[in-house]
Amino acid sequence: MEFITFAIFFSLFAAFFLFFFTSATAGRRINLPLPPGTLGWPYIGETFELYSQNPNVFFTSKVKKYGSIFKTHILGCRCVMISSPAAAKLVLVTQSHLFKPTFPASKERMIGKQAIFFHQDDYHFKLRRLVLRAFTPESIKTIVPDIESVAIDAIQSWENRLINTFEEMKTFTFNVALLSILGKDEVLNREDLKRCYYVLEKGYNSMPINLPGTLFHKSMKARKELAHMIAKILSGRRKMEKEQHNDLLASFMEEKEELSDEQIADNIIGVIFAARDTTASVLTWILKYLAENPAVLQSVTEEQEAIKSGEDSDKVLSWGDTKKMPITSRVIQETLRVASILSFTFREAVQDVEFEGYLIPKGWKVLPLFRNIHHSSDNFPDPEKFDPSRFKVAPKANTFMPFGSGIHSCPGNELAKLEILVLLHHLTTKYRWSVVGPQTGIQYAPFALPQNGLPIKLYLKSLGNDADVVGLLNYIPKYISINIFIEHHQIEVGTYFMSPFDSNVMIEDLSEVSHSQPRRNTNEITNACKRNLSKKWHDVALEHDVQVEFDNEGATDDD
Numbered sequence: 401m402e403f404i405t406f407a408i409f410f411s412l413f414a415a416f417f418l419f420f421f422t423s424a425t426a427g428r429r430i431n432l433p434l435p436p437g438t439l440g441w442p443y444i445g446e447t448f449e450l451y452s453q454n455p456n457v458f459f460t461s462k463v464k465k466y467g468s469i470f471k472t473h474i475l476g477c478r479c480v481m482i483s484s485p486a487a488a489k490l491v492l493v494t495q496s497h498l499f500k501p502t503f504p505a506s507k508e509r510m511i512g513k514q515a516i517f518f519h520q521d522d523y524h525f526k527l528r529r530l531v532l533r534a535f536t537p538e539s540i541k542t543i544v545p546d547i548e549s550v551a552i553d554a555i556q557s558w559e560n561r562l563i564n565t566f567e568e569m570k571t572f573t574f575n576v577a578l579l580s581i582l583g584k585d586e587v588l589n590r591e592d593l594k595r596c597y598y599v600l601e602k603g604y605n606s607m608p609i610n611l612p613g614t615l616f617h618k619s620m621k622a623r624k625e626l627a628h629m630i631a632k633i634l635s636g637r638r639k640m641e642k643e644q645h646n647d648l649l650a651s652f653m654e655e656k657e658e659l660s661d662e663q664i665a666d667n668i669i670g671v672i673f674a675a676r677d678t679t680a681s682v683l684t685w686i687l688k689y690l691a692e693n694p695a696v697l698q699s700v701t702e703e704q705e706a707i708k709s710g711e712d713s714d715k716v717l718s719w720g721d722t723k724k725m726p727i728t729s730r731v732i733q734e735t736l737r738v739a740s741i742l743s744f745t746f747r748e749a750v751q752d753v754e755f756e757g758y759l760i761p762k763g764w765k766v767l768p769l770f771r772n773i774h775h776s777s778d779n780f781p782d783p784e785k786f787d788p789s790r791f792k793v794a795p796k797a798n799t800f801m802p803f804g805s806g807i808h809s810c811p812g813n814e815l816a817k818l819e820i821l822v823l824l825h826h827l828t829t830k831y832r833w834s835v836v837g838p839q840t841g842i843q844y845a846p847f848a849l850p851q852n853g854l855p856i857k858l859y860l861k862s863l864g865n866d867a868d869v870v871g872l873l874n875y876i877p878k879y880i881s882i883n884i885f886i887e888h889h890q891i892e893v894g895t896y897f898m899s900p901f902d903s904n905v906m907i908e909d910l911s912e913v914s915h916s917q918p919r920r921n922t923n924e925i926t927n928a929c930k931r932n933l934s935k936k937w938h939d940v941a942l943e944h945d946v947q948v949e950f951d952n953e954g955a956t957d958d959d
């Protein structure tokens with residue numbers, strides 16, 4: 401009893417202290433120092449240092465030098481970066497009223513000023529309720545079979561092709577987003593909506609110069625067309641009065657909510673923007689990590705095969721099935737942590753705020769650094785290691801925020817996890833894939849992505865099962881890679897840069913040959929492949945009695 405009294409007293413005291421610590425001193429000019437750190441060059445600040453390298457390097461060196469709160473100047477804004485879980489909670493949750501979301505003006509104009517992200521008041525609260533309603537487990541469980549058929553179509557279109565994983569995943573996540581927003585009716589409009597959205601997105605990061613010929617101008621035109629299409633869909637829906645819809649559009653259209661067509665269009669474009677590249681980028685990382693961790697892939701495959709077993713092969717996945725995937729779910733969590741595709745988010749101080757003994761002036765940006773929190777060894781031992789089993793134990797409070805936290809946290813997180821699980825079910829049970837080309841780099845566009853969007857080649861498992869050794873040759877712009885499989889295990893990867901003018905001339909050998917599972921004859925075959933780059937691959941195959949596939953799809957004119 402005494403303990404409870406003490407706990408209540410302590411909580412009240414802590415709440416009062418927090419309130420006093422931040423709110424009571426907020427609003428008046430405070431005579432405190434700015435956080436430590438440097439503002440870099442005039443105008444450009446430290447933007448170049450941040451974006452020209454792995455952001456981990458920038459953030460880690462700053463934290464090491466200045467501690468968990470420091471100032472900097474990026475993208476034309478004075479910023480305070482914070483990297484402790486407690487501080488992130490304060491900014492995003494407990495004192496969120498002092499820190500409003502903020503985006504570049506060009507993004508606001510393209511998505512639409514009335515979209516959910518840009519608001520902080522009653523209007524935000526209302527939109528959030530409507531969005532959450534459409535993405536609760538109760539709502540999305542009804543579309544599992546439709547998501548499954550989108551996933552099957554997508555994967556089938558990749559069979560035996562060299563694909564850019566990120567680009568293909570974007571198509572998949574776009575189609576799922578449309579399904580959840582507009583229901584099955586979207587199929588009729590899908591291609592037109594896609595065409596316009598793809599033009600629009602090209603301008604997201606452009607200079608906001610609205611003159612004929614500029615990227616921004618083309619994007620704004622596409623946006624207008626998109627809003628027009630959405631208005632037509634809305635008027636079509638209104639004529640179907642009695643029909644029952646369970647999608648986001650239906651949620652927005654409820655009469656008592658009184659949203660205008662313009663508000664609905666801004667929010668539909670906004671949700672597509674929030675849903676597509678994020679989920680596609682996470683899927684791309686998952687395929688990379690699974691390819692690099694055969695033991696994890698094996699466990700995921702076994703889990704997924706168990707869901708299929710005993711059922712007829714035409715069985716459709718149910719919501720219940722997706723709840724029997726703990727191993728695959730941990731792979732998703734660990735990927736969200738390691739890849740931390742949203743390294744940080746932006747807020748702006750709405751008034752002067754005292755924060756951990758420093759002044760954050762009104763108008764300065766405040767960036768909670770998700771990536772640092774996810775990569776701190778205080779929160780996750782051996783943080784650079786990809787180890788899904790760490791999620792068998794729940795992470796400490798406020799240390800795992802891939803979907804943000806507080807009033808702006810991601811309302812689409814259940815849908816994102818669902819579509820990833822469904823896609824992985826079909827990928828791991830029926831296919832194997834090999835990554836093509838060197839894969840050490842990361843690109844930021846603006847989400848963290850494996851280099852070149854992760855080129856892979858995907859094969860049906862049923863093909864080549866009976867072959868002892870299968871040598872696969874992928875021919876993509878400027879380099880050739882050879883992957884050799886023995887019983888589904890990729891054991892050898894070699895990448896050779898080719899002359900852009902003559903694909904038969906090897907100009908640089910970049911192979912990093914790994915012999916994780918040396919088996920009979922493989923060295924010999926690989927060496928023969930290397931020696932015989934100028935020979936016809938079919939001859940090599942014949943000579944060594946292996947199956948060699950030649951793929952010319954990735955080649956471009958300048959090869």
Ligand code: HEM
Nearest residue numbers: 516517674675678679682745802803804808809810812816
């Ligand atoms: C794995 C994929 C995804 C990740 C990692 C992700 C991450 C996030 C994060 C971190 C935020 C909060 C940003 C902030 O506080 O500033 C957010 C917000 C948001 N997300 Fe997601 N998201 C994903 C998928 C989706 C999907 C599939 C949808 C919709 C179907 C969606 C819709 C939204 C919306 C509408 C917001 C704004 C919420 C608000 O301002 O109240 N997201 N997301």
